[in-house]
Amino acid sequence: MPSIGVVGAGAAAAAATFVIEQTVGDAEVTVLEKSGGLCGRAATRRRGPVTYDYGANYVKDDDPRVTELLTETLDSDGLVDTAGPIYAYEADGEIHEGRDSDDHKWSYEAGLTQIAKRLLGETDATVHRRTRVETVHREGEQWRLTDTDGETWGPFDVLLLNPPAPQTAQLLRDAEWDADLREDLVAAVDAVPYRSVWTAVLHYPFELDRPYYAVINTDKDHEIGWLSREECKPGHVPDGESLLIVQAGQDWSEEYYERDAEDNVAELIDLTAELLDDDRLREPDWTDHQGWRYAIPDGAVQKGPVESAAEEFGLYCVGDWIPGEGRVHAALRNGLETGEKLAYRL
Template identity: 50%
Template sequence: MTRTVGIVGAGAAGVGAAYALRDTDFGVTILEKSRGVCGRAATRRRGDCLYDHGANYLKDADDRTVELVEELGDDGLVAFDDPVWTFDADGEIAESDRDTETKYSWEDGLTQLAKRLLARTDAAVYRETCVERIQRGSGREHVDEDASGDRWYLVDTDGESYGPFDAVVLTPPAPQTAGLLAETKWHSEHLPALREVVGAVRYRPIRSVILHYPFEVDVPYYALVNTDKEHDVGWASREECKRGHVPDDESLFVVQMAPDWSEEHYDDPLDEAAGVVATKVAKLLDDDRLTEFDWTDDQGWRYAQPNGGANEEILRRGEDDGLYFAGDWVAGEGRVHSALWNGVEAGERISEAF
């Protein structure tokens, strides 16, 4: 009998879990609430510009990450090593003393990571499908009333049921996963502890503001990062450092504002917020031209960075019944590679368990 796995979320963790099951007999279904894949490793296009406005790149964190990137092929791969410099609360910029790291994206954007991984699987991906609850039941006809069976179902906001699944992997940010657990029908002694530990994970919000300029900014670094967490700007990077993202003689900044600023100004109109952000960037780089951008864009990430990881020992208690968790909040680090490998490891455990 073919085993089945349902994965909630097509971000790096969900795609990683599917990729880990690619050479097995498992049938994999992914339900993703948005139109795209790769979650907060997101890419947009405007005119001749393409920009990674969430996670900015995949880093060469370890040998397995580098090997995976190489396996995905060098067609369209963008590998760059322009440095990241630092600045403090006073806006003093300093050259970083860290070793230069290779950073990866693609000419078609960072979402290529998920697209290329999924292309190597037989996973069925349902986009614009928002899962409202999960349920342990004995058959499709019991989805609304019986939680005592041995297989899982996923129910979306339209009431559509998907399943049955032998295992389910939950990969949304912890607050959204906690919401799913709150609606879960599953007779298990572990459910209260799981709800508590997932619900305890807190996130830092980030508002990303995109600033495009019809001229090139000549600086010796790819990005600036605030190290003392006391500046309104948390990060400012230049997409023109990535081949194929920005036309010659133009600049496009991805500015990620600090969590406190982002929380306070999360819903400010873009035309108002962009002017404020541009002024701060101009002051930081000591370049008055940067107050005058010719177009802007933004994205608010309510759950951008987890403050820490959940108790993995407690999270693993659901695995005997086929309930798995994966994501940066499980790994305890808000990095693309951390979420990806956490998902891969969850997929490997599923493969070994059945």
């Protein structure tokens, strides 16, 4: 019976686990997730009757295989299509028509975290939340993991690492693993560039009338990089209310990432009111926030060392940073493909 360890329960890890369990019937999969949730940056929160995706905004239909997974393979009950186009603006804040509005922008009535919940729910994998892996060990032909509480997990015949590239690089850098490949692998993973995103969530007890679902800053020269209306997702926001997801641009996010959260939210409230030219938006009735230190990869990993680690040691890296496209569908596709490679190996 092959034993497989998975660090992180993001979309890619969930997809890989799903494929493994579907194709390798006797596999024993253990998933260790540092947070209390699933699906990584495809994250969802709820407050009363309001549901909101505060990290990734939706799943695009850019990949036929992922589309089939969500609409046919998995239970599609509650899968919803976001209504409205995406408009654009530049540094001057002048909003104009932008992207084609015919693309599907999927979420769920219960939020994007449903992706990992449904994938893992179709498996017999054991998922341990609030378990942060601190050290990776190579013992003979197998892997062991030690968490921050000192508990050891394994042994595993195969290991999947799903954290963002900088965190994966740190795990590999600190690993108790004597291999000539390790230095090249750490360098390759550590070289993947990342953008930080600081997000404010603003709720209003009135309906905001706009012809778009979201607006995006195309020249990357505005303090706000993205702003979307969660009420455009069926089942997320009650009628007569509005919820804005305001994601600061890269430069702003990096400059103010460590600043007091209340100050960040207050500034983003004012910037939102100015961008949408509506002073009512200066007084939300409640707010939320989240900083994403490693939000979006800006490039793909060098494939050679990653593929060699998988082939020689059964060590697989998964995530949207492998193809270098910070999209949920890219993470899912990578997970599906990695799961197939691993199943073939077993």
